[in-house]
Amino acid sequence: EDKVVQSPLSLVVHEGDTVTLNCSYEVTNFRSLLWYKQEKKAPTFLFMLTSSGIEKKSGRLSSILDKKELFSILNITATQTGDSAVYLCAVAYGGATNKLIFGTGTLLAVQP
Amino acid sequence: EPEVTQTPSHQVTQMGQEVILRCVPISNHLYFYWYRQILGQKVEFLVSFYNNEISEKSEIFDDQFSVERPDGSNFTLKIRSTKLEDSAMYFCASSPDRVGETQYFGPGTRLLVL
Numbered sequence: 025e026d027k028v029v030q031s032p033l034s035l036v037v038h039e040g041d042t043v044t045l046n047c048s049y050e051v052t053n054f055r056s057l058l059w060y061k062q063e064k065k066a067p068t069f070l071f072m073l074t075s076s077g078i079e080k081k082s083g084r085l086s087s088i089l090d091k092k093e094l095f096s097i098l099n100i101t102a103t104q105t106g107d108s109a110v111y112l113c114a115v116a117y118g119g120a121t122n123k124l125i126f127g128t129g130t131l132l133a134v135q136p
Numbered sequence: 137e138p139e140v141t142q143t144p145s146h147q148v149t150q151m152g153q154e155v156i157l158r159c160v161p162i163s164n165h166l167y168f169y170w171y172r173q174i175l176g177q178k179v180e181f182l183v184s185f186y187n188n189e190i191s192e193k194s195e196i197f198d199d200q201f202s203v204e205r206p207d208g209s210n211f212t213l214k215i216r217s218t219k220l221e222d223s224a225m226y227f228c229a230s231s232p233d234r235v236g237e238t239q240y241f242g243p244g245t246r247l248l249v250l
Contacts, residue, residue: 069240128177
């Protein structure tokens with residue numbers, strides 16, 4: 025069965041801390057792994073990863089993919105209260121189109 | 137910056153009624169998707185649409201569901217006879233191309249079936 029598993033399920037940190045969110049997957053015909061940030065409604069795109077070992081960065085966020093071990097991490101340094109959200113990992117895989125399978129998400133709460 | 141839009145933002149309906157959820161994908165995108173998220177659960181794939189026909193659909197997307205691109209801009213999801221368990225947030229997404237392209241999500245429609 026295709027699946028995406030995220031850990032931890034939730035995380036509470038203080039402003040300025042660094043966090044690492046994990047995503048492991050088992051899917052057939054892997055195409056890419058995507059990270060989204062979900063605050064109140066729509067998942068907002070963060071990163072798409074297709075190649076192993078190449079770090080993608082955007083400001084304080086970075087992510088890397090390991091296609092051999094089938095996982096990805098999302099790092100957030102110097103966290104701010106505005107980083108509080110659910111972070112979703114999704115894998116595009118198989119079939120005729122890039123349907124996404126999502127993990128349950130990691131709820132990050134950043135306290136002042 | 138172009139974005140996916142959805143209407144309505146909220147819809148309350150009675151069980152057995154038909155609902156139509158509307159989406160306007162990003163204008164130069166070619167692939168369109170519907171996902172749903174039941175409260176407290178994962179985002180789940182429903183259907184993908186390309187070149188005016190369904191490309192793939194999940195087990196959830198049964199005969200009660202249909203999709204349509206009635207004109208050059210709108211993409212709709214119809215639920216023919218709603219059930220209580222259809223209550224969820226429905227997200228529309230679009231992408232420029234199939235292979236290795238990012239899907240961009242709309243703000244969602246919160247559907248509540250009473």
